[in-house]
Amino acid sequence: MGKTSVLLVGFLFSFLVATVQAGDKYKKYNDPSLPINKRIRDLMRRMSLDEKIGQMVQIDRKVATPEVMRDYKIGSILSGGGSVPHLQATPQEWLNVVNGFQNGSLSTRLGIPMIYGIDAVHGHNNVYKATIFPHNIGLGATRDPELVKRIGSATAREVRATGINYVFAPCIAVCRDPRWGRCFESYSEDPDIVKEMTEIINGLQGEIPKDSRKGVPYVGGKDKVVACAKHFVGDGGTTRGINENNTVIDKHGLLSIHMPGYNAAIIKGVGTVMVSYSSWNGVKMHANHDLVTNFLKGALRFRGFVISDWQAIDRMTYPVHANYTYSVLTGVQAGLDMIMVPYNYTEFIDTLTGLVKNKFIPMSRIDDAVRRILRVKFQLGLFENPLSDESFIDQLGHQAHRDLAREAVRKSLVLLKNGENADEPMLPLPKKSSKILVAGSHADDLGNQCGGWTINWQGGSGNNLTSGTTILKGIAEAVDPSTEIVYEENPEF
Numbered sequence: 001m002g003k004t005s006v007l008l009v010g011f012l013f014s015f016l017v018a019t020v021q022a023g024d025k026y027k028k029y030n031d032p033s034l035p036i037n038k039r040i041r042d043l044m045r046r047m048s049l050d051e052k053i054g055q056m057v058q059i060d061r062k063v064a065t066p067e068v069m070r071d072y073k074i075g076s077i078l079s080g081g082g083s084v085p086h087l088q089a090t091p092q093e094w095l096n097v098v099n100g101f102q103n104g105s106l107s108t109r110l111g112i113p114m115i116y117g118i119d120a121v122h123g124h125n126n127v128y129k130a131t132i133f134p135h136n137i138g139l140g141a142t143r144d145p146e147l148v149k150r151i152g153s154a155t156a157r158e159v160r161a162t163g164i165n166y167v168f169a170p171c172i173a174v175c176r177d178p179r180w181g182r183c184f185e186s187y188s189e190d191p192d193i194v195k196e197m198t199e200i201i202n203g204l205q206g207e208i209p210k211d212s213r214k215g216v217p218y219v220g221g222k223d224k225v226v227a228c229a230k231h232f233v234g235d236g237g238t239t240r241g242i243n244e245n246n247t248v249i250d251k252h253g254l255l256s257i258h259m260p261g262y263n264a265a266i267i268k269g270v271g272t273v274m275v276s277y278s279s280w281n282g283v284k285m286h287a288n289h290d291l292v293t294n295f296l297k298g299a300l301r302f303r304g305f306v307i308s309d310w311q312a313i314d315r316m317t318y319p320v321h322a323n324y325t326y327s328v329l330t331g332v333q334a335g336l337d338m339i340m341v342p343y344n345y346t347e348f349i350d351t352l353t354g355l356v357k358n359k360f361i362p363m364s365r366i367d368d369a370v371r372r373i374l375r376v377k378f379q380l381g382l383f384e385n386p387l388s389d390e391s392f393i394d395q396l397g398h399q400a401h402r403d404l405a406r407e408a409v410r411k412s413l414v415l416l417k418n419g420e421n422a423d424e425p426m427l428p429l430p431k432k433s434s435k436i437l438v439a440g441s442h443a444d445d446l447g448n449q450c451g452g453w454t455i456n457w458q459g460g461s462g463n464n465l466t467s468g469t470t471i472l473k474g475i476a477e478a479v480d481p482s483t484e485i486v487y488e489e490n491p492e493f
């Protein structure tokens with residue numbers, strides 16, 4: 001071979017290497033002009049097994065650090081009830097914390113952003129000074145889907161004020177037994193009313209375009225968040241109302257009573273669905289492949305991701321955590337895509353990795369989970385705008401939202417009818433009265449007034465829990481100064 005030929009071969013080799021390197025630098029998944037499916041395919045072909053499994057993990061803020069996010073390629077963080085930077089953290093402090101974790105995710109090899117979830121179930125209820133809306137049981141009493149949609153929109157903006165982009169709401173349980181301790185999270189015992197109230201999803205995520213394919217998740221702007229329909233399915237129908245218990249009902253009853261809300265949520269483009277702790281006819285929902293994979297993902301054509309409930313994998317056996325490998329295997333094979341660990345993430349990652357490498361779980365199941373998670377992240381716009389937008393800071397506790405909460409309270413009040421033979425109606429009370437008795441321990445307790453899921457998981461008592469007006473104070477401000485107000489915390493009638 002002559003000198004000219006050697007130079008030509010060398011040039012061609014260098015050109016090919018440069019072309020391959022340049023092509024690798026052009027990452028289709030970072031190109032917002034491309035269809036989401038192409039971006040997903042490009043990103044997934046670059047991902048290793050540990051990067052894929054990392055996307056399936058959601059950990060609590062308490063164990064998260066930027067280094068953990070980077071080293072374990074964690075896909076999501078949540079703030080469980082009460083998991084806050086500190087009790088009176090400002091929106092700016094929340095933003096700084098969320099961005100710190102996000103920078104850890106962005107420093108990974110592929111720079112896949114994490115998604116941050118929180119239980120904003122009646123407003124941004126974990127956050128100090130956020131607007132607290134009535135619980136679902138009150139909103140259901142309004143029979144006003146349009147009002148609920150506006151509440152969803154206001155909640156989304158307050159959640160964005162703290163840099164968070166994913167909410168575990170709405171709860172679309174159909175409470176069939178008032179002994180269930182979580183009945184306040186249900187809009188109604190009537191499945192038709194629950195179905196109507198899924199309009200909140202259009203407020204949280206934005207109005208889905210009319211030409212959208214059923215089941216494809218949709219988020220319509222920077223002031224919107226990903227929603228989560230929960231808890232799939234039948235959690236409000238357990239025997240004797242016992243929480244996390246067994247729902248005994250035939251398939252027709254399950255589909256006609258407990259399922260309509262999910263079908264409506266999926267039509268509205270809900271991004272995620274959370275599985276229930278409860279069982280259906282003795283089968284744990286987190287292990288129910290027929291309902292999660294065949295029905296939810298198959299028959300209902302849901303294309304978002306399915307998330308477990310808090311530590312639900314651990315609770316699949318009794319005693320809790322008795323056979324963790326079996327629980328991980330059964331849950332992932334049933335169709336869980338993202339697992340809310342939330343603390344023992346290394347054990348989960350090691351267990352799932354071993355199950356895949358030893359071919360107990362096929363790569364096709366892992367790829368299905370990751371594809372769904374990435375679809376939601378792309379739809380949310382996380383790859384273009386991974387860091388929090390500080391322009392929403394002033395939306396937390398905004399006066400317009402407090403006015404909306406007042407409207408919701410007014411419309412949700414249920415008044416028993418005055419006596420048929422009453423000469424004069426008792427209500428409304430005249431502002432100028434000689435004396436008004438206000439009775440009961442909750443009348444001057446803001447924490448009790450707000451109920452569960454307020455700052456902490458089960459709420460709390462006292463007037464320092466968050467900002468607001470107690471019933472007693474509200475009455476005092478509303479009546480004429482000449483009216484005497486008598487408050488009896490524990491009245492003896």
